[in-house]
Amino acid sequence: MTQELLAAVELILGRYAAQLPLTIPQIWYAAVADGVLVKQERTYRRLVDVLDMARRSGRISWLAIRDDTDPPVEPRTFDGPGGFHRAVADAARDYRLDRQAGQEARLEVWCRTPGLVPQLATVAAPWGVPVYAGAVFTGLSGKRDAARRAAAGGHDAVRVLVISDWDPARQHVFTALVDEVKAFAAVDAPEVRMDFERLAVTEQQIAELRLPAAPVRAADRRAFPGNAGTQAEALPPDALAAVVREAITRRLDAAVLEDVLAREEAERRALLNGLRLQRGL
Template identity: 65%
Template sequence: MPQRRARGYQPGWTPRTSRRELLAAVQRVLDRYTEQLPLTIRQVWYLLISDGILVKEERTYKGLVDVLGMARRSGRIPWEALRDDTAINAEPDFYDGPADFRAAVHRAAAGYRLDRQAGQPVRLEIWSETAGMVNQLRAVAGPRGVPVYSGSGFNGLPAKRAAALRAAADGTRPVRVFVVSDWDQSGVHLFSALAEDVTAFAAVDAPGSRITFERLAVTEQQITEHRLPTAPPKASDRRSFTGTSTTQAEALPPDVLAALARDAITSAQDPDILEALLEREEHERRALLAGLGIDPATDS
C-alpha cells in the first residue's frame, strides 16, 4: 500500500538530519526578509538556490514543498510566514451587536484615507503575473495609493477590459502600468498581450486615453545584476524570445522587488502634491473622529 499522507497537525514530526539542516536554512531566509513576509514557497526555493543550499531542479522544489508542509503542520515554521494563495473566500459581513458596530465605525473613521493618487500628473498601477507576490507589492504601493493586480496569465480577459474602463473613468490623465512577470517566453508574451489588449479595449472605452506599460521586473539586466538562477528557454515553446536564458519573477529577492516598486512609484509621483493631500487627509480624519465624540489625540 502507498504511504499514507499526513493529515492535520503533526506535533510529533521528527525530521531527519538533512531536513533539519534545510529547515535551518529556510529559517535564515525568513529572518532575512521579515519585512517582506509572507513569502511564497517558490521565492524561498529561489533564495535557497542563491544561498547554495539547493540546486535548481524541479525535484528540489517538490521536496521543499513537502518539507515545509510538515514544518507548518508540526509548528516548526509559522503558518503566517508562507503564502499559498490557493483559496478563494467569500465570507458574509456581520456584527456581534451595536457595540461591535460602533467599534467598526470607529475603526473606519480612524482609517479614513483619501485617494492618494488624486492630483498626480499620472495614475499608476502595478500588475503581477504571480498572485502570491501581490501582497508584497501592495505593502510598498498601498501607502502611496497605487493598486496592485494579478495578471491571471493569458486568461484574464475581464481584468484587461477593467483596466481600460478604469482609464475611461479617470478622464484624460495618462495611466502608467508597471508589470512584474517572468523572463521567459510566457512572461514576455503575457506583457505584450496585456499591453495590446488593454490598449485595444481603451481605444473604444476610453478614446484619447494614454496608457503605457513598463516592465518593472524581471529584466535581463536584473538577472545579471542580482545573479538570478536561470534555465534555458523551453525548446517546446515556439514563441519568439530574444533572451538566452529564463528566470521567474519569484527569483528576484523580495527586498529588491520592494525597492524597484518603491523607486518606480516615487519617481513618477509629485511629492508636494502627495504631502498636501496627506495633510488634508489628517485634518478630515480628525474631524470625523471628533464628530463621533472621539478625541483624535487619544485615538490609537
C-alpha cells in the first residue's frame, strides 16, 4: 500500500511539475481528488509519514515539497573579490524595473497560506506583482504596512487579490481584514483607493472543480454565504496558477508594460556593457 501511495504521489508531482514545490496539503487534496486517499485526518498523517520516509531515502526530491513557512535570515558573504564581481554581474543580468509603473492601479496578491507563496510568486513575477502572506492577515503592523505601501506606490488605486480558505472563520477574517486595512489607508493613504477581491477559494470554484469540501458546522453562527468550506490548497496547483495569471493579465495595460520592459532591457544591456568595459580596463 505504501508503494502504491508513493507511485500516486510521484504522478501528482509530475502532473504539477510547473508549480513545484507543492505543499503537503496540496498533495493530499490531489490524492483525495484522484481517489487514492479518503478525506480523513488519519490519511493526511499517513501521507506526512510516507513523504518523510520518501524524502529521507531520496526517492522524492527535497525540492519538490515545501513544508516550511519561515524564511531564513542569513548573512550575505562572498568567497573573495572574484565572487563579489560575479555577484555584481548576476545582479546586472537580473536588473528589473518596477513593471507596474504607469499602470492605473497597483496589484498585490495576498495569500493566507505562506507555503503557497513560492508558487504564486513564480506566477506573478513576469508582471512585477508582489505576493504577501502572514502578517498582512494576522498582524496590525502588516496591515498598516499595506496602507503605507499604497501611499508610497505612486498609484491612484491598489487592488488586492486575495487567496484564502473558504469557510465562516476565513470569511470573517477577510471581512475584518478589508475593514482594518481601509481604516489604515484612510489615514496613511487618503488619496489612494484600495479594493479587495477574493480570487480563491470561491463557492463557484468548489462546484466547478468539484473540490473536496466539508459542511459548515450548524453551531457556527457567523454570517457565511455558503454551505460547505474547503482550504485554498484544495484548488489544484495548475488551476490556482491559472486563476492568478488571468486576474493579473486582465487588470494590467499590456502596452504600458511593453514600454517598461523595453526600457528595462535597454538599461540591462547598458549595465552589462559598462561592467565589461570596466573589467577590460
